Amino acid sequence: MSEKICTVGIDLGGTNIVFGLVTPEGELLDHFSHPTGGEHGPAAVIRNILQGVEQSLENAGDYRVNGIGLGSPGVINTETGVVLQCAPNIPHWTGQQLRTPIARRFGLPTWVDNDAKCAVMGEAIFGAGAGKQHMLVVTLGTGIGGGVVIGGRIHRGGFHVAGEIGHAVVQKEGRRCACGLEGHLESYASAKGITGQVIEELAKGRSSSLSGVETDKLTAKMVVEAAREGDRLAAAVIENAGHYLGLALCNVAMVLDPEIIIVSGGIALAGPVLFDHIQAAYDRYLYYTDVRKAPVVPAKLEFEAGMVGAAAMAMLELELELRAEGR
Ligand SMILES: [Zn+2]
Known part of the structure; x- marks a missing residue:
């Protein structure tokens, strides 16, 4: 036995x-x-x-x-x-x-x-990356984290801080990131980035179904829900988040040539309302698409x-x- x-x-x-x-x-x-x-x-x-x-x-x-x-x-x-x-x-x-x-x-x-x-x-091993050797995993949470897997092993980098895609620059003179610098992906596509953009727009007087929500009670999930129900402000913020994510993932794909890109974390459960925009930006900017077939997929494990x-x-x-x- x-x-x-x-x-x-x-x-x-x-x-x-x-x-x-x-x-x-x-x-x-x-x-x-x-x-x-x-x-x-x-x-x-x-x-x-x-x-x-x-x-x-x-x-x-x-x-x-x-x-x-x-x-x-x-x-x-x-x-x-x-x-x-x-x-x-x-x-x-x-x-x-x-x-x-x-x-x-x-x-x-x-x-x-x-x-x-x-x-x-x-x-990478037991979830959406099973059977693959080269991949990027991005985790959307309060912030944005991630990791790079090369040859089936985590890539640690020269100073143990590889994979910090949340602090990739996606916008010149952009929003202030939690790290203190500006224009980073995290300031647009993390849970905090998403709610922050909605709060800023509401403060400017934009009308939205989220107008009545106290700012400290607003969550990224509520913004996703509102976007799904057709709220224009929420939809624009989620589209923006998806666009910047797709753009950042594309930049990483150009350098690393992964077999697959996996998006995990609470916001990754948003489904097409977010993923369609990630995919659109990714497809729009990616080069060598005849040979490069790295799909962007949601994580499998929770x-x-x-x-x-x-x-x-x-x-x-x-x-x-x-x-x-x-x-
Ligand atoms: Zn940052």
Whole structure:
């Protein structure tokens, strides 16, 4: 009888930690979440991670667990497993050693990486990118993140900040981005960029079905909904977001020559109201279209991308058995 194996994948977020058991084929055997507990300090977060892994190992049943992958916010030194720099979503997380406590406690090969990179690899290996080697994954959220996969591996770049397509310049003297610079893609096509443009236009007195909404209650989803229902202001803002996205994706495609471009994140669920505009701009600017056939597609994975990706990263980077090899 062939041995059944799986890998523990952990997605550490500011609020919750998601744990899962992932097979080499990407099947999710089990998952659960636990509060991060960051307000009680880094030691409490580590304790919660260890407790969750212990639970996962119990849940594995007759599967052999071959390793552990953890995706954490911040810049991670993947050689040492230390957090080099972290935004304040987990207090005092910078400088934290993540790999040693896990590897030591369970005696299993352990890989620690940035959470966004893990989500990119989850989508690349087990989502819309399955079977492809070269791709770009763009994540539309409050901001815009992403990652580049070359030859089946995440491209980290010279300074560990590759794939930051959100800060690609798409407009001369354009809108101010959250990073402080101007004309970046994120300031037009992120959730914040979309609501920001609507609020600016409403302040100028433009009429819209969104006029009555308090500005701090306005979400990108509401703008998408209004655009679908034919609101002209909302439709113009979503068209603008789609146009700039298509343009930025086209520029990246010219340089990287990906096989596929995957758009993930909450706004990616908008469907044709956004994607038609992304596609129109992409088709309008792309060159070598006779040979270049990289489609722009929505992501397939949802909440599980980070966790499944953390397990995938461990399988890849630790060269654990990625395929059961027919045994
Ligand atoms: Zn920026």
